[in-house]
Amino acid sequence: MSASDRPPSWAGKAFVGTRVVFRGQDLHADLRHADWMDLFVFGITGRRYGPAALKLMHALWVGTSYPDVRLWNNRVAGLAASARSTPSLAVAAALGMCEATVYGGHPCVRAIDFLRSARQRVAQGEDLDAVVAAELAERRIYGYGRPIHATDERLPWLLAIAREQGLADGPHLALALEVEQLLCARDPRLKMNYAAMSAALAADLGFSVVEFHHFQVPMAMAGVPPCAVEAAERPAGALFPLSCDHIRYEGVPKRAWPGRA
Amino acid sequence: MSAVREAARPQVRTRIWLEEAVPGHSGVTQAAHCHGYDLTGDLLGSARWVEMIFLLLRGEAPSADQARLLEALAVLLANPGPRDPAVHAAMCAGSTGSTAAATLMAALAVGAGQLGGAREVHAAVTAWQQLGCDLSTWQAACAARRQAAPGVASIWPHTEHVPGFDPNATAASPLVGAALARLAALGVGPHLAWLLAHLDVLEAAAGAPLAMTGVAAAALVDLGFSPAQAEMLHLLLRLPGAAAHALEQQTLGPKHFPFFDLDLVDDPLHQEAA
Numbered sequence: 001m002s003a004s005d006r007p008p009s010w011a012g013k014a015f016v017g018t019r020v021v022f023r024g025q026d027l028h029a030d031l032r033h034a035d036w037m038d039l040f041v042f043g044i045t046g047r048r049y050g051p052a053a054l055k056l057m058h059a060l061w062v063g064t065s066y067p068d069v070r071l072w073n074n075r076v077a078g079l080a081a082s083a084r085s086t087p088s089l090a091v092a093a094a095l096g097m098c099e100a101t102v103y104g105g106h107p108c109v110r111a112i113d114f115l116r117s118a119r120q121r122v123a124q125g126e127d128l129d130a131v132v133a134a135e136l137a138e139r140r141i142y143g144y145g146r147p148i149h150a151t152d153e154r155l156p157w158l159l160a161i162a163r164e165q166g167l168a169d170g171p172h173l174a175l176a177l178e179v180e181q182l183l184c185a186r187d188p189r190l191k192m193n194y195a196a197m198s199a200a201l202a203a204d205l206g207f208s209v210v211e212f213h214h215f216q217v218p219m220a221m222a223g224v225p226p227c228a229v230e231a232a233e234r235p236a237g238a239l240f241p242l243s244c245d246h247i248r249y250e251g252v253p254k255r256a257w258p259g260r261a
Numbered sequence: 262m263s264a265v266r267e268a269a270r271p272q273v274r275t276r277i278w279l280e281e282a283v284p285g286h287s288g289v290t291q292a293a294h295c296h297g298y299d300l301t302g303d304l305l306g307s308a309r310w311v312e313m314i315f316l317l318l319r320g321e322a323p324s325a326d327q328a329r330l331l332e333a334l335a336v337l338l339a340n341p342g343p344r345d346p347a348v349h350a351a352m353c354a355g356s357t358g359s360t361a362a363a364t365l366m367a368a369l370a371v372g373a374g375q376l377g378g379a380r381e382v383h384a385a386v387t388a389w390q391q392l393g394c395d396l397s398t399w400q401a402a403c404a405a406r407r408q409a410a411p412g413v414a415s416i417w418p419h420t421e422h423v424p425g426f427d428p429n430a431t432a433a434s435p436l437v438g439a440a441l442a443r444l445a446a447l448g449v450g451p452h453l454a455w456l457l458a459h460l461d462v463l464e465a466a467a468g469a470p471l472a473m474t475g476v477a478a479a480a481l482v483d484l485g486f487s488p489a490q491a492e493m494l495h496l497l498l499r500l501p502g503a504a505a506h507a508l509e510q511q512t513l514g515p516k517h518f519p520f521f522d523l524d525l526v527d528d529p530l531h532q533e534a535a
Contacts, residue, residue: 006524249280251278251297254299
């Protein structure tokens with residue numbers, strides 16, 4: 001067997017029939033009482049967090065799990081259930097598409113990357129206003145502004161839990177709030193949204209960009225199954241069926257297919 | 262829904278597809294037109310599969326030469342073979358009896374990547390659009406790419422290799438070279454031919470042999486596809502092989518599929534013994 005057929009692994013290994021090692025710990029002996037979030041984050045970061053941090057992490061997920069079947073990812077799960085597909089396919093598709101540009105993965109990654117980098121630059125003596133201006137000259141700052149409604153109803157609840165757990169005084173959250181002020185001075189619609197606040201709180205918990213990217217994957221997942229379960233209870237094909245009247249054709253007029261000699 | 266609300270009904274806007282209903286039955290289709298062409302009256306029986314794909318993405322029928330090149334590319338990409346990670350993923354799903362959709366989703370997830378996958382084709386087509394057929398520009402871009410530090414974070418991890426070239430290859434692949442030569446010989450567009458003519462210099466600049474993604478990207482540029490269209494096509498066109506290999510492994514089952522081994526570096530049992 002060549003070395004590539006037996007790669008080294010620190011992630012873990014299943015000794016099927018005897019034991020399982022999870023990041024250097026015995027899954028059943030050492031980690032059997034772990035909260036699922038604790039295990040999930042340990043798997044990503046290799047770090048174990050205390051009850052306050054885990055409570056906040058749960059809140060980060062709970063606060064954005066919206067069981068509204070109109071939402072794009074939920075709708076896909078609902079359509080899958082309506083078409084009598086399977087729960088796994090419904091949820092997997094919904095989760096996969098959450099790595100979107102207008103919501104989910106992309107804004108979260110860009111937000112934590114900017115906040116971590118901005119904090120470093122400010123710590124090195126740069127003025128935050130100049131950092132923001134330089135960033136805006138290059139690209140949009142994610143985590144501020146929201147397409148449907150400028151106010152993000154999730155933030156006060158999340159902030160309250162962060163305060164309740166004594167985790168609202170970190171430097172990234174403070175910086176994120178300052179950035180909001182600077183951006184709103186330019187455009188009042190650029191209020192902070194969930195991506196920036198969750199990214200700031202995660203950065204204050206020590207998450208790197210990659211760690212937060214992985215952490216946020218199931219962030220909205222709890223809102224998905226209710227949409228699928230509800231759609232499965234309806235008659236098959238009954239969720240948002242599109243008739244010909246729902247389609248507005250804006251293309252070229254009818255024409256004949258060019259013949260081939 | 263009332264007549265008033267019916268008028269305000271949400272609508273999908275499309276330049277691709279016209280669907281006409283049977284009178285009195287808005288959910289029953291009388292006829293469908295793709296970019297103006299009647300599906301059953303015109304396309305069915307006349308248009309080839311690759312012509313339909315070209316029509317869907319580009320909005321126009323391909324020329325005979327374009328159709329020939331796309332067909333050849335589709336044959337080339339149809340089966341990346343069981344060594345390909347995307348097909349490997351599909352076989353994992355197939356061998357354990359996962360659903361057909363999960364099997365193809367597995368192939369898509371892996372085949373989406375920036376090493377040998379659709380995102381690499383996206384990057385390579387973008388490079389062609391930016392650099393054209395200018396050797397010195399390509400050489401400069403290759404050098405810059407290989408030395409570039411990670412920039413702004415993205416959902417796509419930072420990569421250092423020049424898209425379209427295989428950083429893991431230990432030698433140039435005769436298969437890739439033959440595929441490039443055959444596609445270039447079809448004479449559609451300048452990019453495949455230019456790539457073939459300057460392959461040695463480009464491989465030296467990239468520091469790696471040409472990959473099949475590089476061949477595919479040049480062909481897709483010659484066909485006029487955008488980076489986003491090329492990415493989608495690369496995902497689509499490689500699925501047949503993934504499906505076939507997954508179905509084959511399904512019949513064999515997991516006991517006849519490699520499970521490999523792992524060298525656990527932090528085994529708590531070893532730590533206790535130490």
